[in-house]
Amino acid sequence: MTTLDITHRNDGPDTDLDALVRRVDPDRWLASRFIADPKARADVIALYAFNYELARVAGGVSNALMGEIRLTWWREAMDEIAAGQPARKHPTVEAVAAAGYPLSALAEMAEARMADLEAAPFDTEGEVLAYVDATAGAVMMLAAWRLDPKADLHAVQDAARAYGLAGLWRLKRAGVQRLPADWTGADVRRRVDAARAKANAALKTLPVAAFPAAAPAALARAQTRGRELGELETRARLTWAVATGRV
Incomplete structure (x- = not known):
């Protein structure tokens, strides 16, 4: 590392x-x-x-x-x-x-x-995930590909979903509502935690060189807990993620 x-x-x-x-x-x-x-x-x-x-x-x-x-x-x-x-x-x-x-x-x-x-929020979870996959997911997959072209890009999909869902929750807190109207903070946290659990299983197959692409997902859980992370805490969480290969 x-x-x-x-x-x-x-x-x-x-x-x-x-x-x-x-x-x-x-x-x-x-x-x-x-x-x-x-x-x-x-x-x-x-x-x-x-x-x-x-x-x-x-x-x-x-x-x-x-x-x-x-x-x-x-x-x-x-x-x-x-x-x-x-x-x-x-x-x-x-x-x-x-x-x-x-x-x-x-x-x-x-x-x-x-x-x-x-202007309208997404109606269903399927719409949310399709959007996340096409935006945050595409970014994470392409970054992983650049770092190791042989990497299985599906290994980062759930990590990207965790980070993308957290990002949409942060947007909601900033006044931009894209998540379904009936989703509460607890709903988002539950989905982020589920995506992280799947991600940590999948990331075991990701080459070490490609892991920095997935590392931001290590911030997702904290970002859905109602506060913004400072730079020192962000660095610490990223360092832990890269050292352990987990998000």
């Missing part, structure tokens, strides 16, 4: 994306410090920056049509690269293109975010 690297140096073209992810997605950024290879870490950071660009669309537009236009821009940017065209001049587009991620998967991530433009 690698030790937690919390240094931040101005040493290359990836630095701006690294600083962005550190600011907007600190859970995943801290987990990425356990990635020993600098190139792999930069490629995972590019993926997290791409996810952020998609996730922030809904909150940055005044109507759904504008959101659709912006998400279509990202989807088409991936489609163009897949068709052999040069990457659009955007640091995140260029970074994910250079990282070699499956472009169809990135385009699907953009399409999945169209659901964010709907």
